[in-house]
Amino acid sequence: MSNSVLEISNLSVGFAKKELFNVPKACIKNGDFIALLGVNGSGKSTLIRTILGLHKPLSGEIKLNAKRISDYSILERAQYLAAQFTGKQGIPGGFEVKTLISTGRHPYDLGFGKLSLHDEQIITGSAESLGILELLDRKVENLSDGEFQKVMLARALAQDTPFIILDEPFSFLDYPAKKALMAQLKSLAQSGKGILFSTHDLEMVVPETNRFWIFDKSYDKQHVMREMDHVEIYKTGILKKAFNFDPGL
Numbered sequence: 001m002s003n004s005v006l007e008i009s010n011l012s013v014g015f016a017k018k019e020l021f022n023v024p025k026a027c028i029k030n031g032d033f034i035a036l037l038g039v040n041g042s043g044k045s046t047l048i049r050t051i052l053g054l055h056k057p058l059s060g061e062i063k064l065n066a067k068r069i070s071d072y073s074i075l076e077r078a079q080y081l082a083a084q085f086t087g088k089q090g091i092p093g094g095f096e097v098k099t100l101i102s103t104g105r106h107p108y109d110l111g112f113g114k115l116s117l118h119d120e121q122i123i124t125g126s127a128e129s130l131g132i133l134e135l136l137d138r139k140v141e142n143l144s145d146g147e148f149q150k151v152m153l154a155r156a157l158a159q160d161t162p163f164i165i166l167d168e169p170f171s172f173l174d175y176p177a178k179k180a181l182m183a184q185l186k187s188l189a190q191s192g193k194g195i196l197f198s199t200h201d202l203e204m205v206v207p208e209t210n211r212f213w214i215f216d217k218s219y220d221k222q223h224v225m226r227e228m229d230h231v232e233i234y235k236t237g238i239l240k241k242a243f244n245f246d247p248g249l
Contacts, residue, residue: 104156
């Protein structure tokens, strides 16, 4: 996997020229496993949408390999950034699982509208790596929440990008399914993927992730997204202040 880096600097994000939050500095590299933390309404989903180019920032920069993200076409961005959102909204229930996973190959479609042998191998390999080969012929509407999350992760894998960004991937899952998904995401990071995911499951994710992006209102009385490691969250006590959570590190 080629080395890639996504860098954020002096980013201001909001609506109708009113700032919701700002990000002084943050980055994602290959192999990173980053948890995006914040209370409801803090801006986690909006930040994800901004990184993906779905929401225009008020000011600041997001660069992918030293090039502004806005200078990439939609298809070019999709060859670097795979996204997974929670829920089945907008996904036809009559879709077969294989068809849904195959949409991850669209950024590489040369216009012929047909999957190549290479595409087929990637789709099958993505499903096999997550243990869902038996689901390929099933309809999406017949999947459990845990199965659907695995299918969407397989779609992201089929997209074959250096970065995977997930918005609340543990929502609606029972604890065993959450633990299994956490292990799969961590394994992907260890294989070289850069993983960023938003979550409220602090007790489960804090011991497992190596970096944190945390929304915090205590910094100069502004709403700031701060990048921290385990040592910093322990020294600052930010999780206790923001979430009444003691990491016990």
